[in-house]
Amino acid sequence: MFERPQRGERAILLYVGIGHSVSEEDRQEFFSLAASAGAEIVGSLAAVRRAASPRYLIGTGKLDELKALVEETDAELVLVDHELSPRQEKNLEDALQRRVVDRAGLILDIFALRARTFEGKLQVELAQLKHLSTRLVRGWTHLERQKGGIGLRGPGETQLESDRRMIGQAIKRLNQRLERVEQRRQQGRQQRHKQDVPTVSLVGYTNAGKSTLFNRLCNAGVEAEDKLFATLDPTLRKLEFPNRGEAVLADTVGFIRDLPHELIAAFKSTLEETRDARLLLHVVDCADPARDDRIEQVNGVLKSIGADAIPVIHVYNKADILGVQPRLDRAETGMPSRVWMSAETGEGLELLRGAIAEYLFQDRVRGTVRLDVSQARLRSLLYGVAEVLDESELDEGGWQLDVDLARRDFEQLSSKEGLELFRPAGEHSSTATNF
Numbered sequence: 001m002f003e004r005p006q007r008g009e010r011a012i013l014l015y016v017g018i019g020h021s022v023s024e025e026d027r028q029e030f031f032s033l034a035a036s037a038g039a040e041i042v043g044s045l046a047a048v049r050r051a052a053s054p055r056y057l058i059g060t061g062k063l064d065e066l067k068a069l070v071e072e073t074d075a076e077l078v079l080v081d082h083e084l085s086p087r088q089e090k091n092l093e094d095a096l097q098r099r100v101v102d103r104a105g106l107i108l109d110i111f112a113l114r115a116r117t118f119e120g121k122l123q124v125e126l127a128q129l130k131h132l133s134t135r136l137v138r139g140w141t142h143l144e145r146q147k148g149g150i151g152l153r154g155p156g157e158t159q160l161e162s163d164r165r166m167i168g169q170a171i172k173r174l175n176q177r178l179e180r181v182e183q184r185r186q187q188g189r190q191q192r193h194k195q196d197v198p199t200v201s202l203v204g205y206t207n208a209g210k211s212t213l214f215n216r217l218c219n220a221g222v223e224a225e226d227k228l229f230a231t232l233d234p235t236l237r238k239l240e241f242p243n244r245g246e247a248v249l250a251d252t253v254g255f256i257r258d259l260p261h262e263l264i265a266a267f268k269s270t271l272e273e274t275r276d277a278r279l280l281l282h283v284v285d286c287a288d289p290a291r292d293d294r295i296e297q298v299n300g301v302l303k304s305i306g307a308d309a310i311p312v313i314h315v316y317n318k319a320d321i322l323g324v325q326p327r328l329d330r331a332e333t334g335m336p337s338r339v340w341m342s343a344e345t346g347e348g349l350e351l352l353r354g355a356i357a358e359y360l361f362q363d364r365v366r367g368t369v370r371l372d373v374s375q376a377r378l379r380s381l382l383y384g385v386a387e388v389l390d391e392s393e394l395d396e397g398g399w400q401l402d403v404d405l406a407r408r409d410f411e412q413l414s415s416k417e418g419l420e421l422f423r424p425a426g427e428h429s430s431t432a433t434n435f
């Protein structure tokens with residue numbers, strides 16, 4: 001029986017295509033995943049099958065090749081770029097006498113390395129335990145050491161049953177702790193809704209440049225490196241628009257092909273920031289040859305969390321690599337749909353800020369108000385709900401104010417306080433040229 005070792009980083013990468021060939025982009029991505037986890041990659045092998053083998057995923061001929069490569073390179077583990085069933089994982093470990101980790105397990109391991117905050121660590125631990133709970137059929141010898149024989153038989157539970165019970169209890173405790181964290185997050189979201197502060201959420205494939213863009217927009221100082229899942233824990237910062245208002249910008253975890261379901265479930269509270277956003281900035285590495293596939297994969301995750309109906313601006317980042325000049329593309333509705341820019345150099349940043357403002361403040365009214373001295377109360381109310389851009393005293397007494405306020409507040413003050421704009425409100429609705 002194979003006793004699963006706890007250490008060893010010399011790895012063989014096994015690329016598996018079921019019903020299709022393995023693309024160079026997928027190879028490079030899995031190589032980057034392995035490197036991000038700290039593996040010392042000593043070899044690789046590709047296998048293509050029409051259908052997965054229920055026993056090993058790959059065929060016996062390819063398994064023999066893999067065995068020979070493991071022995072030749074003295075590898076200590078095999079990383080498989082495909083999801084393995086618990087039985088397939090156990091059978092491969094028995095055949096190879098090496099640790100075997102599938103794609104989901106590798107991503108979970110990287111998340112464990114990246115988690116920094118209390119909430120992030122709880123979420124990753126929960127995802128790992130849920131993943132482990134499906135893996136208790138694997139060939140660890142301690143799971144099969146149930147005592148037997150004369151004088152040793154008793155009513156005790158097997159090690160397997162004990163492990164399942166302990167994992168179940170740990171999952172329950174983590175869910176309870178995360179519920180309390182989620183309650184605090186929900187209170188923060190409710191407070192922002194109450195104050196009418198919109199949230200803009202950055203989404204995109206991992207390593208597309210979200211954190212670099214986040215730092216450019218907010219001067220946040222968030223870690224931004226050229227590696228997968230460099231930023232795991234969600235970060236919120238204030239995003240200010242002079243003379244217009246402010247928003248909250250949320251930098252969330254990057255998405256990836258075949259993101260483990262356990263992670264999507266565990267990071268529910270983090271992804272709530274995306275689902276509750278008023279606008280999504282979908283950051284795309286436009287220099288990536290597989291960018292269209294990456295866009296579809298991100299759209300799939302957004303749909304799975306119920307965020308597919310939120311307005312989106314596609315940010316085509318790294319345009320400088322392609323030699324494309326910064327520009328703003330508009331949809332048939334006239335609203336911004338795509339911004340070509342470089343978060344690294346900052347080129348096109350103002351185009352993006354203008355597009356964001358156009359979305360967030362399109363339901364605002366800007367104009368000039370003239371008040372006489374008897375309307376001092378209305379002047380005070382305006383200072384409470386509106387952005388007063390300029391104020392001057394009138395010769396006949398009273399004030400002239402240039403204001404910018406939400407259309408909802410303008411309509412309420414018009415009906416209750418008789419507020420009128422000296423210049424028609426419709427002539428001063430915000431457009432991209434105001435920024």
